[in-house]
Amino acid sequence: MAVQATVSPADAVVNHKRRDYLPYMLVLPIIVYEAIFILIPILQQVVSSFTSDVIGIGTVRWVGLDNYNRLLADRNFWNSLRVTLAFMGGTVILSVGIGLLAALLLNQQFRGRSVARGIMTMPWAIPDLPAVMVFFWILNPNFGVINLFVRWILPIDQTPRWLLDINLALPLVIAIAAWKAFPFYGLVTLSVLQSIPHDLYEAAKVDGATPLQSFRYVTLPELIPTLMLMGILACIFAFRQFALIFLSTGGGPARTTETLVISVYKAAFNSFDFSYGATIGVAGFVVVFAITLLFAYLQRRQEALATS
Amino acid sequence: MSTLHNTLVHTEKRGIASPHHWTRRIPLYVLVILFCIVTAFPLYWMLVSVVQPISLSLQYPPPLFPQAFTLQPFVEIFTGQDTAQRIDVWIFNSAILASITTLICLFLSVLGAFALSGRRWRGQAGFGFILLMTQMLPEALIVIPLYATIDRLQMKDSLLTLALVDTAFVLPICIWILKNVFDTIPTEIRDAALVDGCTRLRMLWRIMLPIAAPGLVAVGVVAFFHAWNEYIFAASLITDRKLYTASVGLGSMISMIDTPIDKLMAGGLLFSIFPIIFYLLVQRYIVAGLSAGAVKG
Numbered sequence: 001m002a003v004q005a006t007v008s009p010a011d012a013v014v015n016h017k018r019r020d021y022l023p024y025m026l027v028l029p030i031i032v033y034e035a036i037f038i039l040i041p042i043l044q045q046v047v048s049s050f051t052s053d054v055i056g057i058g059t060v061r062w063v064g065l066d067n068y069n070r071l072l073a074d075r076n077f078w079n080s081l082r083v084t085l086a087f088m089g090g091t092v093i094l095s096v097g098i099g100l101l102a103a104l105l106l107n108q109q110f111r112g113r114s115v116a117r118g119i120m121t122m123p124w125a126i127p128d129l130p131a132v133m134v135f136f137w138i139l140n141p142n143f144g145v146i147n148l149f150v151r152w153i154l155p156i157d158q159t160p161r162w163l164l165d166i167n168l169a170l171p172l173v174i175a176i177a178a179w180k181a182f183p184f185y186g187l188v189t190l191s192v193l194q195s196i197p198h199d200l201y202e203a204a205k206v207d208g209a210t211p212l213q214s215f216r217y218v219t220l221p222e223l224i225p226t227l228m229l230m231g232i233l234a235c236i237f238a239f240r241q242f243a244l245i246f247l248s249t250g251g252g253p254a255r256t257t258e259t260l261v262i263s264v265y266k267a268a269f270n271s272f273d274f275s276y277g278a279t280i281g282v283a284g285f286v287v288v289f290a291i292t293l294l295f296a297y298l299q300r301r302q303e304a305l306a307t308s
Numbered sequence: 309m310s311t312l313h314n315t316l317v318h319t320e321k322r323g324i325a326s327p328h329h330w331t332r333r334i335p336l337y338v339l340v341i342l343f344c345i346v347t348a349f350p351l352y353w354m355l356v357s358v359v360q361p362i363s364l365s366l367q368y369p370p371p372l373f374p375q376a377f378t379l380q381p382f383v384e385i386f387t388g389q390d391t392a393q394r395i396d397v398w399i400f401n402s403a404i405l406a407s408i409t410t411l412i413c414l415f416l417s418v419l420g421a422f423a424l425s426g427r428r429w430r431g432q433a434g435f436g437f438i439l440l441m442t443q444m445l446p447e448a449l450i451v452i453p454l455y456a457t458i459d460r461l462q463m464k465d466s467l468l469t470l471a472l473v474d475t476a477f478v479l480p481i482c483i484w485i486l487k488n489v490f491d492t493i494p495t496e497i498r499d500a501a502l503v504d505g506c507t508r509l510r511m512l513w514r515i516m517l518p519i520a521a522p523g524l525v526a527v528g529v530v531a532f533f534h535a536w537n538e539y540i541f542a543a544s545l546i547t548d549r550k551l552y553t554a555s556v557g558l559g560s561m562i563s564m565i566d567t568p569i570d571k572l573m574a575g576g577l578l579f580s581i582f583p584i585i586f587y588l589l590v591q592r593y594i595v596a597g598l599s600a601g602a603v604k605g
Contacts, residue, residue: 020427020429022423022426023426023432024431026419026420026423027420027423027435029416029419030416030419030420030483031435031438033416033475033476033479034442034476034479036476037454037472037473037475037476038442038445038450040453041450041453041454041457042450042453044453044456044457045449045450045452045453048452048453102343105336105339105340105343108336110333110336110337110340116340116343116344119344119347119348120343120344120347121587121588122347122348122351122584122588123347123350123351124587125580125583125584125586125587125588126351126580126583126584127533127537127555127579127583128537128539128555129537129539129555129558129559129576129579130354130558130576130577130579131350133354133558133572133576134353134354134357134573134576136562137353137354137357137569137573138350138353142368143365143366143368143370143569145353145370145372147369148368148369148370148372179347179350187591236444239446240444240445240446240447240448242446242448242539242540243539243540243555243559246539246540247539247559250563261449264448264451264452265448265451265540268451268452269544274452274456277452278452278453281449281450281452284449285449288444288445288449289441291444292440292441292444295440295444296437296440
């Protein structure tokens, strides 16, 4: 705080009397840019949700709240919310959890640590598309190598149809998403772990703490703020997830993996019902806005704690 | 005494979990190896499916280690006459798209990061919140209005249009990463330049950008591979097969039953190899930037 309060001599020369316009000039192009590509489309979306605009059927007309009434009565919409929640919950717990374990593992000293770290980074670097491709192949009902592994472990003849199985599709998609996402949380957690002062562990040791106790009373308190923010971040990333779900299951089978974003896309590009798709989209904005506020709030609180 | 001291210092350096005998480390190694195998298996399997003849991949049980070696799939990718499935053309399109995105994004993120890293100004928090919102917004939620507008303006099927859209989504993260790098430049250096009569923009160009060069590379990598990987806008805004980016092209092949799996995997491997290499190189910057922008604000 003290650093910010100090006015450097050069700044004082520039800013002594008149207001400084430079930052505004700098961010203006960015604001205009984001307005064109993000803000205006959002407003268009909101306007569109009060109209009836089905490609190929007549003209666009105002329908008031009709789309919203339809939304609230739409079983598929409520289904997509449930799927979204399940997908979010599953991916967040799995990816942040595995990320934490990975970070604890990589925080140990052992030979080949940087190799292990490199291997762990790879799923994060690989694009969604090849990731889906290879899992599609591994989980192929006829030729997939998973059938081999499962028969090693379980005494079964008939293997399930994996991504085509109503009960397995969602857990599998969650697992794929977690495989891709955990390295990021692992790397962030690792950087926090490495910043914990060593003295704290020494002090705990002197006080006779077991490794488990020193994790519980030294490591965990330092990690919790980061874990919370990462949890919210993971929620948002999971909520955004499109390509991975769309390409691996297309929302099926029987809509068991149809999240909110998938249903927006399908309403527009499969049913050509642009205004209804827009209405589902507006519901999505509400969710995103709420999560972003929560994120900003926690971030502020953490900053306040850090500076106090 | 000094030996004891050395041992103590040594143990201290090696961390709390440092065991005294190698046998106590066996569980750790087992865990690490198991972990690496599970993490790397999908990538390994992709490689195996490419380098062994397809007949081996299609037998049951599939061999876990390649039994024969071929590079035929790669040859097919680059010599294929089937213009509807030219993976090499798609990858070339992705490279053009990603380069344009990188250029626009670098320019705008330098402006944004410079504004955020100097003295605080009124409205800075608001600007930060706008960036955060943009960063959080799912692409799929605004694909409909963007598609409708771009369709009306007849700007579909253009890699430039797609690059402009992709930039809008990756820009916030790039600004955070670069702001973080700018913040590490000592104020004394900036002030010295200003006192010497440099304007601030000149100081940015002549002093700060050269110092921040590695950060610029990191931002470039993030922007490049965002566009390289992006699927939903590419899939809705590009309908001309000749302009397909690799993500759309390969995506269209996943669901086709007659796609030879070795060729598909070879395309996927070619598509993944660049991001994997570059991410490993600039990983530290990206993690620091992401955790500063996203986790710390």
